[in-house]
Amino acid sequence: MLSGWGRLPRPGKEIFSEDLRALSRNAVLSRGLGRSYGDSALPPPGHLEVATTTMAERILAFDESTGVLRAEAGLSLRELNRIFLPRCWFPPVTPGTQFVTMGGMVAADVHGKNHHVDGTFGAHVKSLVLRVADGRIVECSPSSEAELFWATVGGMGLTGHILEVEFKMHPIPSPWIFEERLRLPDVDALVAALKDSAADWPFTVGWLDCLGGGRAILNRGRWAAKDEAPASTPKPLGQISVPFELPNWVLNRWSMRVFNALTYHARGNVKGLINPEAFFYPLDKLLHWNRIYGHRGFIQYQCVLPNAGGARAFLELLRKHRAAAFLCVIKDCAEQGQGLLSFPLPGISIALDLAVDENTQGIVDHLNEAVVADGGRIYLAKDAFTRAEHFEAMEPRLDAWKAVRQSWDPDLKIRSAQSVRVFGDPS
């Protein structure tokens, strides 16, 4: 059995090799570190094996003068940061966990707390080496095989197996973050504060207590200047592990309320220097934290809504359907990237963690209808329940993407459990 981060298992098996060229030759799908929540990195029905890239993790080149780095697709962000943070280089865009691969970051075209400044990861990718469906190995970039390139950025692994990724690292003034946290009364204040902070703060994110009346914390940061940062490099943070799956009942409305109250009071109104690991990856401290949801598993529902006022209505909808979201994260999104299926569009992104039960499909359907009505879209890397008709209604670029994919893979050899569900691929 195999699952995404949300632990909803499917028949599946990972195969590994250092030699991605050999591994990808007949593979139906590539997989990285499995941090997509739903079924993006799971094989389609009728197939068992996915080609996991994590052993192919060499850095193939790094140019100190330009910051351009080329690596095999399985290199993890954690290893990249371990090597480069002390040298004052950082990836241009980072998701909220370090346990992802370069291939996964391209395939989901990940966004970070700096979307309003730097866009998605794909905007910083210079070129990709792909194994395409007919067996050829193709190098693509914004200037050569550009269609394939932009269909692959955000294409969820469905246009080819990414073997190598070349992108530009950012130079940083120091390996420390200066952070500010502000307590805010409700979602509207949070959204306004996110928009207000955008001009001065490269990194912003909001946390919302969906159960406790909507109180919120705004978290914003920037790289500390050389003269305000300590001379030392931040120590890699240790981790503790959730050793086994907790019973389903541990995480319930009441324990979540207590947790949220603690978070609100422990994390409010401070400012100062912080280790970037703690700033960017607060959840990485707890390995296997997905086990706290118990046997039932969970999903993250993430959507982006074009108008900022939509956030309040959206959360009311959640309340109406009695959906208890443990974690609710709100981000500011700016211009849409060029990836044909790239997730962010200008507006507000809302991410909710929901334990799975018999109502989950219904809740996701209701939320998706609201997203369609608002002109927003959902994030495939988090998705496990969206219906094909809803996705089609949200995604005006879908036909363009399908046409490029079709031209490189007419028989749809490369598929995932998600592509069967959301794009109607044959199983």
Place this chain on the structure above:
Amino acid sequence: MKVALLGGTKGIGRALGRLLSERGHSLCLLGRNLAELEASAQDMQVRAGEPRSVPIAACDLHHPDGFADALAAASDKLGGLDTVIVTAALFATQEELESNIALTRDLVTVNFANTVVFCEEARKRLLRAGGGTLCVVSSVAGERGRKPVIIYGASKAGLSAYLEGLDHKFRAAGLKTVCVKPGFVKTGMTAGMAPPPFAGEPEGVAQDILKGIERGTPVVYTPGIWRYVMLAIRNLPRFVMRRISF
């Protein structure tokens, strides 16, 4: 240290090469596939974090005639050599080996005969230069004749015996021999198998090996727990070994 590493393209050798490079040691990679060597050398160079190139030289354990030249090339490129490490080897399951006599011959030749020949060349070169360290990865599979690893285990048993003798004879002359005996390690070699309890990661094993080299430990078990597991297995009576399947 000035290190020639045979087997740095993958698995334990790759992790060890990275560690040596990050710790500031000079390194030359030996191996059979130049493109792979080049890519791994590049990786180790970037990790070194300072402008220091990691040279490469061709060396295939199938071709003993090239061993002396490969070591000479490494020594030339590094301006001397004080440490030679071998992590390269072949693995095949007992079932594959039992049904394929050519594979059996190949594995025993590469893992035992040719590795010994390579070590003899390294021994001579290191002793000529006044001493150094020869570190070779054998295996816990060589500790006892066991059903699932009869032939692979025998190749490693022979290698371990050779390395022990070498250490007894030449340590006084300045050549330290470090015989590494890993238990199960998660690498490409074991990628198809279900990891048992105490399975190691190549990074942790590389740290144990480097510590062994620095201290001149004659036998390094890694992960460390295997010392005790093997102590127990070495002392199991034959009639028990005959019954169990590992």
